[in-house]
Amino acid sequence: MLSFLLLLVAFPGKALATRESSMQLLQHKMVLSGPRELRLEKAEPLDWLHFPKCGSSLINALVHLPGVCPLLGDLTLDEELLGPCWLEVFGLDYCVKLCQEEKFSCPRNTSLPHHPMVNFSAQKGHLVGMFRDPDQRILSGYHDDFNNFAAVDYIDHLEDMISDPDLDMENCTASLRGLPKVPILEFAEGWKGGMTYQLVTEHPTTQTLDPMRPRMTQADAEEAARRVREGFAFVGITEEWDLSMCLLHKMFGGACKASDFENANPSYPGKSAELDYDTSELRGWHDDVDEVVYAAALDVFRQNLIAYNVSHETCSECYRSAGRASSFEESSRKHNLSSL
Numbered sequence: 001m002l003s004f005l006l007l008l009v010a011f012p013g014k015a016l017a018t019r020e021s022s023m024q025l026l027q028h029k030m031v032l033s034g035p036r037e038l039r040l041e042k043a044e045p046l047d048w049l050h051f052p053k054c055g056s057s058l059i060n061a062l063v064h065l066p067g068v069c070p071l072l073g074d075l076t077l078d079e080e081l082l083g084p085c086w087l088e089v090f091g092l093d094y095c096v097k098l099c100q101e102e103k104f105s106c107p108r109n110t111s112l113p114h115h116p117m118v119n120f121s122a123q124k125g126h127l128v129g130m131f132r133d134p135d136q137r138i139l140s141g142y143h144d145d146f147n148n149f150a151a152v153d154y155i156d157h158l159e160d161m162i163s164d165p166d167l168d169m170e171n172c173t174a175s176l177r178g179l180p181k182v183p184i185l186e187f188a189e190g191w192k193g194g195m196t197y198q199l200v201t202e203h204p205t206t207q208t209l210d211p212m213r214p215r216m217t218q219a220d221a222e223e224a225a226r227r228v229r230e231g232f233a234f235v236g237i238t239e240e241w242d243l244s245m246c247l248l249h250k251m252f253g254g255a256c257k258a259s260d261f262e263n264a265n266p267s268y269p270g271k272s273a274e275l276d277y278d279t280s281e282l283r284g285w286h287d288d289v290d291e292v293v294y295a296a297a298l299d300v301f302r303q304n305l306i307a308y309n310v311s312h313e314t315c316s317e318c319y320r321s322a323g324r325a326s327s328f329e330e331s332s333r334k335h336n337l338s339s340l
């Protein structure tokens with residue numbers, strides 16, 4: 001006791017830090033066999049259904065969950081580490097080496113950059129994903145000059161790139177860059193119902209980015225929405241990135257990290273998921289198929305925010321440990337949950 005007091009007098013900050021770290025150690029020990037670990041275990045192997053333009057950066061939050069990819073350590077997957085095609089390179093060359101097979105489903109076929117469901121009844125309960133307002137997702141896809149999804153004859157270029165055995169992963173989609181784009185409404189029709197398509201199509205080699213893929217109906221959207229409600233261990237909302245990352249950790253444990261919040265694939269420098277595109281560009285056109293899926297995702301998300309007591313207030317510790325002290329103020333200015 002005396003020595004503690006002496007320490008307190010001499011190094012007040014240090015004593016506090018010591019006490020805090022032993023508290024953290026204690027909490028850490030309790031957490032090891034706590035509900036978060038069990039929940040994570042139950043969700044494994046995590047199976048990421050990655051819809052284009054909904055946030056590639058989710059990968060960093062997933063691979064850094066406790067025990068998922070132990071050999072990766074603290075490294076952040078991004079362009080700096082693996083080049084412009086970082087996500088494909090990770091999937092092709094590193095995922096199975098660094099991640100535990102029973103904890104994370106590595107992409108089965110990197111020729112399918114946004115693979116669909118493979119077998120819902122087998123994947124049910126393991127699925128994780130980010131969902132985005134469908135019209136925003138489409139506008140983001142259209143304005144993504146790096147991937148140039150809207151290039152004329154996009155699918156032919158994609159297939160050429162994929163079938164080229166010398167595909168230079170360093171240059172990635174370079175051959176698409178600068179090509180002229182189709183008109184925006186033609187692109188929008190091609191991407192309409194895209195989240196639905198990935199959710200309901202169980203064909204192992206379907207190229208979901210093909211604008212000529214089958215059209216989705218309202219019935220498909222209803223089935224896709226059911227899968228979102230019943231099959232996902234984690235549902236995040238791109239527009240609510242910060243709350244989504246905080247929720248992920250409240251559900252599955254692990255500390256929030258700066259890399260959870262890094263936008264690894266902005267459509268243009270400085271673009272963030274919280275900035276909305278001007279939908280007037282779509283002149284009244286609207287994706288009323290994926291709207292059904294997005295509404296289901298919002299429902300699940302909101303319910304989980306309540307169930308796990310997640311709000312910008314209760315996330316302040318998460319934001320702090322990720323070095324985002326100002327996030328609460330920024331986010332609360334732009335959004336609030338009643339406007340979601």
Ligand SMILES: *[C@@H]1O[C@H](CO)[C@@H](O)[C@H](O)[C@H]1NC(C)=O
Pocket residue numbers: 119120121122
């Ligand atoms: C899909 O998964 C279920 C449950 O694991 C399994 O019984 C079924 O055979 C699988 N279907 C196909 C086509 O692989």
Ligand SMILES: *[C@@H]1O[C@H](CO)[C@@H](O)[C@H](O)[C@H]1NC(C)=O
Pocket residue numbers: 168170171174
């Ligand atoms: C990548 O593409 C650019 C432009 O097309 C080219 O100048 C560069 O040499 C390429 N890099 C590699 C490593 O092939």
Ligand SMILES: *[C@@H]1O[C@H](CO)[C@@H](O)[C@H](O)[C@H]1NC(C)=O
Pocket residue numbers: 109111112204205206207
């Ligand atoms: C990967 O998908 C492509 C279609 O893009 C298909 O031709 C190929 O057979 C698939 N490979 C495997 C191993 O499933």
Ligand SMILES: *[C@@H]1O[C@H](CO)[C@@H](O)[C@H](O)[C@H]1NC(C)=O
Pocket residue numbers: 309314
């Ligand atoms: C939610 O978190 C706040 C802040 O830590 C706490 O005061 C409140 O009691 C919690 N509510 C529930 C339902 O756990």
Ligand SMILES: *[C@@H]1O[C@H](CO)[C@@H](O)[C@H](O)[C@H]1NC(C)=O
Pocket residue numbers: 332335336337338339
């Ligand atoms: C939250 O959004 C609702 C609906 O858009 C709005 O009426 C309210 O003023 C907003 N609250 C804050 C604090 O911005």
